[in-house]
Each structure stands twice: as C-alpha cells, then as structure tokens.
Amino acid sequence: MGVSRSTKWGPARTLLVLALVLLGAPLYTLYHQFLLPSPNVHPQVSPLPLHLYSTDPPTHSYDPTTSLPHPSESTILFYAKYLSEDIGYRTPGTREHAQADAWWYDKVQEIGQLCRRAVEKEPGRKLECNVWRQQGSGSHRFDIMSTRLYKTYVDLSNIILRVSDGSEDSKSDAVLINAHLDSTLPSPGAADDALAVGVMLECARTLIETPGWEPTHAIIFLFNNAEESLQDGSHLYSTQHETAPTVRAVINLEAAGTTGPELLFQATSEQMIEAYSHVPRPYGTIFANEIFSSGILLSDTDFRQFEQYLNVTGLDMAVVGNSYMYHMRGDLVENIQPGVAQHMADNTLALLRYLSSSDSPIPSLAKGFDARPRTVFLTNLHWFFVYSFTTAKIMYVTLFIASLALWRIARVQNVGAGFGAALAAMAGAVLAANLVAFLMKYVLKRPLSWFKAEYYPALLYAPAVVFGMLIAQIPFSRPGKPSMERPIFMALLLFQSFLAAFGQVLDIGSSAAPFLGAVGFFVAMCVDTVLTLRTRSSFSNGDKPSAHDVRNGGGDGMPGQVRMGGQELSLWSYVIAMLIPLTAGVQMLAATLVVFVPLTGRIGRDAPAEFIIASIVSILGVFCVSFTPALAHRFGPRFLRQMLWISILSLGLAMAFFCAQDPFDRMHQRRLFVVYKENMMTGGQHLHIAAADGAPGFDTLVHAMAEKFGVEGTPPTRVTMDAYNGDWDILYPFSTQFLSPYKIDLPLDPTYIAPTPVEERFTVTAINDSIDDIAGTRRLTLKIDHHGIIWTVIAFDAHVLEWTLDNDPPDKFVRHHVREASFYGTDTWHVSMLIKYPTVAPSDGMTNASSRGLKVNFIGIQENQMWPAKKSEADGSPAMKLFQELDVWLDEVTGGSVDAALLGCVGGETVI
Incomplete structure (x- = not known):
C-alpha cells in the first residue's frame, strides 16, 4: 500500500482552521465560566420590581x-x-x-x-x-497592610x-x-x-x-x-x-x-x-x-x-x-x-x-x-477536580518522565535551541507588555485607560504579547537552516512538565497550571509521533515519499529525514495542544482580571497599576497561546516577519484606541474621598479631598473644586499623607497606603456658630490618673465622649507598657491609632493604660507642661452629616449644604464618572 502525497496547506488555510479553535475554545469557556442558574421565583410573583412588596x-x-x-x-x-x-x-x-x-x-x-x-x-x-x-463590648488588635491598628467596640x-x-x-x-x-x-x-x-x-x-x-x-x-x-x-x-x-x-x-x-x-x-x-x-x-x-x-x-x-x-x-x-x-x-x-x-x-x-x-x-x-482543586467547564498533593506529585513527575521518553522516541533534535526560543518568547511577551505599559503611563500620559472593562487589558496587551513572542523568534529563524517548529514544541512540553513536577515537589498547588498545559502538548506530540512512525514504516516497506516528504536537514536536523507532511507537525497536534491552554488559561485570565482590574482603581496614585495588569496579561497570556513560537516557524522566516508586521499594526491600533478612552464612566466610577472637617479647638473649617488612583484628571478637578467652593484666590494645598495626618484618621491605615490628598480652605459662614466641645460632648479626658515619679510611669484611663459622633479615632505617641487593648504593646515610643465602633446611642468608650512618664523629655521651645502631657489627636464622623446616606434628612449644617451642592456639581462636571464619599467630621488635638 503506497503513501499518498501530502498536500501542504499554506498559512492562510492553516490559520483559518486554527482560528476556529483559537476563538471557539475561549468563547465556549467564558460562556460556561460565567453561566448562572435561572432564578427561582414564585409562579405568580416576579422578583422585580421589589418596591411592590411592603x-x-x-x-x-x-x-x-x-x-x-x-x-x-x-x-x-x-x-x-x-x-x-x-x-x-x-x-x-x-x-x-x-x-x-x-x-x-x-x-x-x-x-x-x-x-x-x-x-x-x-x-x-x-x-x-x-x-x-x-x-x-470588646477590643482587638487588627494588623492590616503591614500596619498595627487597635479596635475597640461598645454595645455592638x-x-x-x-x-x-x-x-x-x-x-x-x-x-x-x-x-x-x-x-x-x-x-x-x-x-x-x-x-x-x-x-x-x-x-x-x-x-x-x-x-x-x-x-x-x-x-x-x-x-x-x-x-x-x-x-x-x-x-x-x-x-x-x-x-x-x-x-x-x-x-x-x-x-x-x-x-x-x-x-x-x-x-x-x-x-x-x-x-x-x-x-x-x-x-x-x-x-x-x-x-x-x-x-x-x-x-x-x-x-x-x-x-x-x-x-x-x-x-x-x-x-x-x-x-x-x-x-x-x-x-x-x-x-x-x-x-x-x-x-x-x-x-x-x-x-x-x-x-x-x-x-x-x-x-x-x-x-x-x-x-x-495539601489538596489541589480546580473548576473547568463546571467540572470540579480534587486530588491530593501526593497524587499530584505522582502525576506530574510521571508526566515529566514520560515526556523525556517521548523525546527519545520521537528523536527530536535541537531541543536545546528550542528551549532558548521558547524562553525567549516568554521573556519577550512580558517585556513587550510592560514596555507598552511604560509608554501608556509615562509617554502618552494615559494610565488606567483600560479600567472601565475587565476584558480591556487583554485587548491592549494581547497584541504586545504576540509581538514580544514573535520578535524573540527572529534570531532562531534563518533561511536555509532547519525549522525550529518541532524542537520548540518538544521544548514547551519538557519545560511545562518539569515546571509542574518541580513546583509540586515544593508543594505549590498552582503547579496544576503548567501540568494542564503539558498534558495537551504531550498528547499532541504522541499523535504526531505515531503519524511520523507510521510514515517511516510505510517508506521502509518500499513506498516512495513525495517531494514534500523528503527534506535535507529535516525537522530534527537529520539529512534525508522522512516526515509526513514534510517538516511540519500535524495540524492535529496544534488543535490538541491549543485546547487546554485556551480553556484553562482563558478561565484563569478572565477570573484574575475580574478581580484585579477594578482593584487597580483603588491601590494608590503611585502604585504600579499599569505594570501589574500588563504582567498578569502577559504571563497568563503566554500560557494561553504557548504554541505561538512553534507556529511562527511553520512557514519559514518570511511568514514570521509578515506576522510580526501584522502584530505591530494590531498593537498600534490598540494603543490608539486606548489613548482615546476615558478611564471612568457612570458604571465604572472614580472613587473620591471628601472630608469636611471642623476643628473644635480652632474653629477652622477645611475640605479634604483624596483619590486612590493614578489616572489623569484628579489635580485639575481639585483645582476647579477649590475655585468653586474654596476661599477666593486660595489654591488647594497638596498635603503629605502619613501616620501623623490626623485629618484622615477615620480611614487609617487605608489613607496612608493609598490616598493622595489635597486641602481646600473654606469660607466661614458668618451666621453659623460652631458647636463647642461641651455642646457636642466630643472630648478626650483622663480619669483615674496617677503618676509614679519613682518608677517613671503614669497610669490613666482615657475617656472619650462622642455624642452624635461615630467611628471615632484617637492617635497619640507614647511608650505603652500595658493597656486594655493588647497584651503585647510595642516596647518603644511609637504612634498608636485606636479606632472605635459603638451601637447607636452609645456615646462613651475608655482605654486604660500604663505609659512611661514623662511622655518625652523637655526640648528646645517646649514648655514643661506640654512635654509632660499626652498629646492626643481625635476625630470622628458626625452621624447626621454623611452624604448621600443622610440625604433625606439634611440638617442645614454647612457640611450638608456644601455636600448637596458639591454632589450636583461633581455629576455635571464629570458626567457622573465620579462617586464621592462625603463625610462631615469634627476633631482636634488636646494635651492631657
């Protein structure tokens, strides 16, 4: 029985066939990944509109x-x-x-x-x-964001x-x-x-x-x-x-x-x-x-x-x-x-x-x-897989050994160069994506341009990933030299199977990802090897190979190597190898972007949000299209360069599209934090504004806000945010980690009489106060009265030896923050402590009283001055009047792309 002549498919026909898998597998996966059940409702009752129910x-x-x-x-x-x-x-x-x-x-x-x-x-x-x-009531230490914080609560x-x-x-x-x-x-x-x-x-x-x-x-x-x-x-x-x-x-x-x-x-x-x-x-x-x-x-x-x-x-x-x-x-x-x-x-x-x-x-x-x-678990297309770390080690190591055996059976040469090409593709993808991130943020001044849709980063950075993988193949593609298609394919199998086995030996459960990728490549190489061996067997029985089947320096570098379809891998090999990365990989990428993309709008002005997202897309993207470097060598250097130009064009179009995008809209808003603070000691009133992202437009918005609502002719002041900025203690430590604040001087309403500490009963005093001069200590109980004030916070510097908040306070002079929460109508809380005394030694310019007292910064939110929470019962205070006007102004100026948390606060500083 003779061997029929192979018909070599050109690039267009090959890519058209593979595109069915390249597009179909991710779409099918995403459909099932986000598929929800039909709601259960009473046959006679629609779940909406809910306002019909009392x-x-x-x-x-x-x-x-x-x-x-x-x-x-x-x-x-x-x-x-x-x-x-x-x-x-x-x-x-x-x-x-x-x-x-x-x-x-x-x-x-x-x-x-x-x-x-x-x-x-x-x-x-x-x-x-x-x-x-x-x-x-109770208290507990609550460390968050590498910051030590203390919580106390009453009658919750x-x-x-x-x-x-x-x-x-x-x-x-x-x-x-x-x-x-x-x-x-x-x-x-x-x-x-x-x-x-x-x-x-x-x-x-x-x-x-x-x-x-x-x-x-x-x-x-x-x-x-x-x-x-x-x-x-x-x-x-x-x-x-x-x-x-x-x-x-x-x-x-x-x-x-x-x-x-x-x-x-x-x-x-x-x-x-x-x-x-x-x-x-x-x-x-x-x-x-x-x-x-x-x-x-x-x-x-x-x-x-x-x-x-x-x-x-x-x-x-x-x-x-x-x-x-x-x-x-x-x-x-x-x-x-x-x-x-x-x-x-x-x-x-x-x-x-x-x-x-x-x-x-x-x-x-x-x-x-x-x-x-010590359990691996994962969901794929609604199937839930669970197996132990021990089983995982056996499976992953077995796959790696089987991959080594398959390499020998398939007799693929130049695998070392294949490793170089595969690793270069991975590095090129990550570098290219991060280069685009650099250009978007620092050159084009368009950071977070992809913010308003979880899938937008994939549209921006996917062309960069493909470009990086392709350009890294140029040194490995030379006219007249053996094709690198099979060596790269085998190298990808060996690399992923080794990574899975090595990672699982270290008890990294996420090693399941390279294992899944390796399974696809292993089955694909098995199919290709079987087809190759059958072809060789037919030729050894006297069948004459076609012109396409005899190539000097075949895919494995051996002169006269006979292969079905020439040097090329079977197209079935790509179909098989693509299925798992395009399902498992796309699922991981989609789930990760759903979490991380909105999160980047709140991780701080100076956070490397662009580079975080670019790295996520490039690393997971390389896994999704890991077969790309092998495919790039299928049709020779000319095809590789054509694909490179197409990727450059695609990247240019993507960057142009995102340069024209506004990061925020009504359904994907920028978060602003606005605090109207009355200082109970000085009578001063200021508006504090902060954002938690690095997107453009915030500075311009703040200056426009100052011109509209601030003291005429007084620009906003950029404020340093650290643990000593007591104006933002209601959000501590989130404030110090993420917020970039401004301060606006507000004109005083001559008809408004600010409440005194006695009237508001927001005071910090010391009771049960005693000093031991011999031991050099002071024992006291801080009493905080906060009628009508919620979420109160006190901050002070002291060397605390013991207190009712924690059995292990820091053994040094340091700043402490204590946050409170109480049930409605509960207006007093206490902290008892023993501290070293005097608090600090007298220094130049300090009176003996101020140096020996305990300086406490205090702040809280007025329960009836939060917008829009208390919108329906605005009390006519300057804060609520301003919030009502400011909320309308922000909506008009930004087109509804800003969501502002508007908080009326009172506070001050006292020495006790």
Whole structure:
C-alpha cells in the first residue's frame, strides 16, 4: 500500500482552521465560566420590581418536580432591597444600623417560630431552633497592610440562629455560616452583604420547611453586625458567645461585586474542600486560593477572626464580578445580575445539607486540621477536580518522565535551541507588555485607560504579547537552516512538565497550571509521533515519499529525514495542544482580571497599576497561546516577519484606541474621598479631598473644586499623607497606603456658630490618673465622649507598657491609632493604660507642661452629616449644604464618572 502525497496547506488555510479553535475554545469557556442558574421565583410573583412588596417577602417557591421547598431568588433580593434601600446605609453607629438590627432580629425570630410549627406539624421530628441577640463590648488588635491598628467596640450586636436536632451531641459539633448585616461608609451594601444574609435566611427557611429533614450536626447562622468596622461583630461572637466553642468549621459569605458566580477564594482544609465538591455549581481553584493567601490582594473578611480566635477551618466565598460597585453607591439590587443570588443560595444550601448530615467531616475537625490544605482543586467547564498533593506529585513527575521518553522516541533534535526560543518568547511577551505599559503611563500620559472593562487589558496587551513572542523568534529563524517548529514544541512540553513536577515537589498547588498545559502538548506530540512512525514504516516497506516528504536537514536536523507532511507537525497536534491552554488559561485570565482590574482603581496614585495588569496579561497570556513560537516557524522566516508586521499594526491600533478612552464612566466610577472637617479647638473649617488612583484628571478637578467652593484666590494645598495626618484618621491605615490628598480652605459662614466641645460632648479626658515619679510611669484611663459622633479615632505617641487593648504593646515610643465602633446611642468608650512618664523629655521651645502631657489627636464622623446616606434628612449644617451642592456639581462636571464619599467630621488635638 503506497503513501499518498501530502498536500501542504499554506498559512492562510492553516490559520483559518486554527482560528476556529483559537476563538471557539475561549468563547465556549467564558460562556460556561460565567453561566448562572435561572432564578427561582414564585409562579405568580416576579422578583422585580421589589418596591411592590411592603415589609413582607414574596411568596416562597417550591420545586415543581419534587414539590419540596427551595431557595427563592425573589425572596433573597427582597431582603437585600429592604436592607439597602428601604432602611439604607447601615454604618455601625447610625440609626439605620440599629433599625436593620431590629428588623432582622424579627425576621430570625420568625424562622424560629416556623421551626416550632414544623415540629408541631410532624410530631417526632428532631428539630430545634434557638435564637439569640448578642450584645457586648470588646477590643482587638487588627494588623492590616503591614500596619498595627487597635479596635475597640461598645454595645455592638449579633443575631444568631442555631438549628439542631435538639440533642447535646448535635449541638456539640456545629458548622457556622456567617454574613454581615452592616454596610460601609459610602455604600448601601445590597450585594455587600445584604445579599448573603438573605441567602442564609432563605437556606434556613428551606431546610426547616423540608419534610423530614433533621440535622445530625448543628448549623449556626451568624448574622454579624459590624464587619465593615474591621470585623468587630465576628470578634464579639468568637470571643464571647456561648455557642462559639462548639464551632468546628466556618462558611463565610461575602461580596465584592454584583455579577457572576460566587467564587471560592479561600479553603483551609482538605475536609472542607471535599465538602465543597458536593455543591451543584462549583466555582473555585487552587490558583485563587494561593493568590489570596499570599497577601497580594489587600482584602480581608470575617474569616480572619474565626481562624484566629476559634482555630477552625472553613470556606470563604464571595461574588466578585463587576466589583466596580464594591463599596460604592451603585451597590444596589438593580445592579445585581439575575441568577447571582440563586447561585450563592444553591451552593450554600448543598454545603449546609452535607455538613449537617451523618456523612459530614465536622466531628473529625474537632481533633484539628492541617493549617494549609495539601489538596489541589480546580473548576473547568463546571467540572470540579480534587486530588491530593501526593497524587499530584505522582502525576506530574510521571508526566515529566514520560515526556523525556517521548523525546527519545520521537528523536527530536535541537531541543536545546528550542528551549532558548521558547524562553525567549516568554521573556519577550512580558517585556513587550510592560514596555507598552511604560509608554501608556509615562509617554502618552494615559494610565488606567483600560479600567472601565475587565476584558480591556487583554485587548491592549494581547497584541504586545504576540509581538514580544514573535520578535524573540527572529534570531532562531534563518533561511536555509532547519525549522525550529518541532524542537520548540518538544521544548514547551519538557519545560511545562518539569515546571509542574518541580513546583509540586515544593508543594505549590498552582503547579496544576503548567501540568494542564503539558498534558495537551504531550498528547499532541504522541499523535504526531505515531503519524511520523507510521510514515517511516510505510517508506521502509518500499513506498516512495513525495517531494514534500523528503527534506535535507529535516525537522530534527537529520539529512534525508522522512516526515509526513514534510517538516511540519500535524495540524492535529496544534488543535490538541491549543485546547487546554485556551480553556484553562482563558478561565484563569478572565477570573484574575475580574478581580484585579477594578482593584487597580483603588491601590494608590503611585502604585504600579499599569505594570501589574500588563504582567498578569502577559504571563497568563503566554500560557494561553504557548504554541505561538512553534507556529511562527511553520512557514519559514518570511511568514514570521509578515506576522510580526501584522502584530505591530494590531498593537498600534490598540494603543490608539486606548489613548482615546476615558478611564471612568457612570458604571465604572472614580472613587473620591471628601472630608469636611471642623476643628473644635480652632474653629477652622477645611475640605479634604483624596483619590486612590493614578489616572489623569484628579489635580485639575481639585483645582476647579477649590475655585468653586474654596476661599477666593486660595489654591488647594497638596498635603503629605502619613501616620501623623490626623485629618484622615477615620480611614487609617487605608489613607496612608493609598490616598493622595489635597486641602481646600473654606469660607466661614458668618451666621453659623460652631458647636463647642461641651455642646457636642466630643472630648478626650483622663480619669483615674496617677503618676509614679519613682518608677517613671503614669497610669490613666482615657475617656472619650462622642455624642452624635461615630467611628471615632484617637492617635497619640507614647511608650505603652500595658493597656486594655493588647497584651503585647510595642516596647518603644511609637504612634498608636485606636479606632472605635459603638451601637447607636452609645456615646462613651475608655482605654486604660500604663505609659512611661514623662511622655518625652523637655526640648528646645517646649514648655514643661506640654512635654509632660499626652498629646492626643481625635476625630470622628458626625452621624447626621454623611452624604448621600443622610440625604433625606439634611440638617442645614454647612457640611450638608456644601455636600448637596458639591454632589450636583461633581455629576455635571464629570458626567457622573465620579462617586464621592462625603463625610462631615469634627476633631482636634488636646494635651492631657
């Protein structure tokens, strides 16, 4: 039997075929990655418009097939809408926060009553519900962003529901599920975190209404009331509630966005990862887990408190898509994508069913768990894969050894040069992308031009990635020299399989990424090798090769080497090798950009946001199109240069497009922080403005603001931001890490009489004050009275020997910041301490009194002077009058592309 002549496809035909995979695989992957379930709603009740419901949720829905209850998205969104819009901004310390606490306590008590009715309906059913409203005070050290900070709280509350079978055994080993009722300063918090508290209540309702359901292990639903004030509510529960010692595992529900599936971004034990495998729509990977645990993301959740004070394992999950709305005014129900609530509810319900069942690992977790899970887990096209690090090492090392064997069988030569070409392509991609970032930021003055869409960075930097990979191949492509196609292909297989094996030996779970890439290349090379060996076998039996099949210096450099299709790899090899990178790689790139792109608008003026995004796109982009350098050599040097010119043209068009883009619009806004501060000691009034990004336009906007609202003829002052800038202590330490502030002098209203410290009762005094001259110490209690003031902060310099905040204060003279949160109507808090005395030695120009006293800077937010939170009840103060006018002016001047957090503050400095 003869061998038919090969027909060599040209570049156009080849690229057309490969384009079907190049475009189809990513689009198919993205469709499935962000696919959400259809919302469950009552047949007669549409989930929107929610304003049609008064204070009662819509009728609960039942599964039409099983007639069993299931979570209703319309009910969940009703809860989120009522909390975020009908009650409103629920900042700890505000009246709205207290209203949400009271309303939600009533809702949880209704679940308790539902539980009792369910037992009455099914006599003998083992089901018991206990409800608590916990209220208490405490303090804790809260280190964040490499900064030491202290928190104290007074009379804050939590609402707790425990569902058990009524036995002590059931109650002794419990799973805790947590979400927070409060919202942060400038946001109504529909997704963050009213959505999650609604999910929890719906899950509790569904379980209780399910006939015959009985929990072997208790479920504790914690609706904590102070996460945004730096996790005070979860600290209160973990350290003071009677059920806390029974908790064996935690599920924490959060939101940093309003769209897409809920992401599992932190899992801390093998048992809980295995539990997650039981959810109907898993979405989580070891890559996200390791990125978050590395500290690269400056984010934190209540999960920290449960780990630190309960020493328990768990799962941390959040909605992260469209996080442009995170902590913004736009965090409203209308911006929550349909299906988001259903996805979170369905997965949460499945977890609770499993963890409360007799198959649950909960009892074993009482004996301890690995602090760092040794489990690889990942989601691809809705398939959830879980295997141990031991299995991973066996698989990855085996693949590397098999790749070495395949290299020998395939007899591919020049692999050393192939390694050089492959590594040059990777380096070229990263360098080219970062060069474009440099040009956009420093030469063209267009930083963050890609900000307003998560996929925009891929459009800007993908041409740079391809250009960098192609230009790096020029030294390896010479006319008359052997083609580098097969050597590069084999080198990519060996490199990725080695990287996977080596990384997993070091217990890096993300080594699954190069392993997946290597699998594709391995199968592709196996197919190509089989086709090659069959061709050689046919030729050895006397068949005459075609002109295309005989090439001097074939693909492996051996004269007269016979190959099917000449030197070229089989086109099937590319199709196979492309599939995994274009699915797994695109999924990783999309998930990473969804988190990092909106985040770059808040990481500071001087942060290298351009280079962070360029590096992410180039590194993950190289993985997605790792086959590019081999393909570049398929048709010789001329084709390579043609592709290089096309990539240059594409890059030029991309840069031109993004140079014309404004980074912000109404749905992707710039965050401004605005503080109207009255100094209670001097009577001065100033407007402080800061941004947290490096995009152009901020300086111009501030100068226009000063001209409009400031003292005539007085330009704004650029202010140094450090730990001693007390004007921004309400946002410390975020302020020192990210904000670039200005200060505007405001004209004084002659008709306005500023409140005195006595009238406002915002004072810092010392009680129980005594000095030990022999020991050189001073013992005192700082008493802070803050009637009508919330989120108070004090800052002072001292060498603290002991105090009520921490058992281990720094053993040196240093600046301390103490932040407070209290329940509405609670207006006093204390800190007792023993400090070295005098505070500092007398120096030139200092009086003895000032040197021996304790200088304290204090500031707080006036509870009734936050815009737009208190928009409906503006009190006529200068701050609220200015905020109302400023908000309208900003909308007109910027076209709605700015979201300003407008805070009226009072403060000063005193020596005690």
